[in-house]
Amino acid sequence: MAELIFRTARRADVPAIVAMLLDDEIGAARESGPPVHEEIDAAYWAGFEAVDADPRNELVVAERDGELVGTMQLTFIPSLSRRGAERLQIEAVRVRSDLRGRGIGRRMITWAVDQARERGCGLVQLTTDKRRADAHRFYASLGFQATHEGMKLIL
């Protein structure tokens, strides 16, 4: 496989990132309105600015041959639990739909876990929709354990 580069997302990446967030059956149902292509709703830009400005949040893209092939958001959460260890939370993991099943997701998560280790985090956590059985097997194969219920309240 061609070289995969991981880097922090830039403004110019936002349309491709939003397209990946929408190009997903479960995710698409959550995003109201028509698919976003050329025009990006102002709310997405505001979301990007907020993530970009926060030193404990990093929107990451995986790039191959100059094209975005994946995205995920890393949130480093400080805490008093577990003797004051920071934890890494991974959200919004997406691989471009035509490139799934080729190990890109595995390299993304492995890279994220490596970042957490280097930073001295005590834990990496994420939640996956219970309908995504393949995602559970994927994360379990990377050492994650489904020890918790992920509970959500939509406002």
Add this chain to the structure above:
Amino acid sequence: MAELIFRTARRADVPAIVAMLLDDEIGAARESGPPVHEEIDAAYWAGFEAVDADPRNELVVAERDGELVGTMQLTFIPSLSRRGAERLQIEAVRVRSDLRGRGIGRRMITWAVDQARERGCGLVQLTTDKRRADAHRFYASLGFQATHEGMKLIL
């Protein structure tokens, strides 16, 4: 019930907060070493400083008649998902063990959800250990749905 006051934790609260984190069967197993009472490990202080300094993290205490009766950590996570909505994540929820079952936890979570609404969050989320069946029922009664697997990788 006497009035319950919610406020941001101060340095002086840290020993009582750590005691609540430890006074819990599942939580205690996670914290290495002897119980912390008079002396607080430096790592807990560092954890407190990190949370306290972060505008997107708030360590909250519930106080009644001048005594701490509960604690929780709120993390506001910016995002591009859900049309750029911020989400509130609640972690490290504890009610003092001798005061459980009296509705303090319910008032804490209701207060946290109100904070999220006021701030314009699109979602409130948390994970609970699968062994805490009573906690699942509690959160379900507050409208949370166990739609996700909560996956953890301890480093």
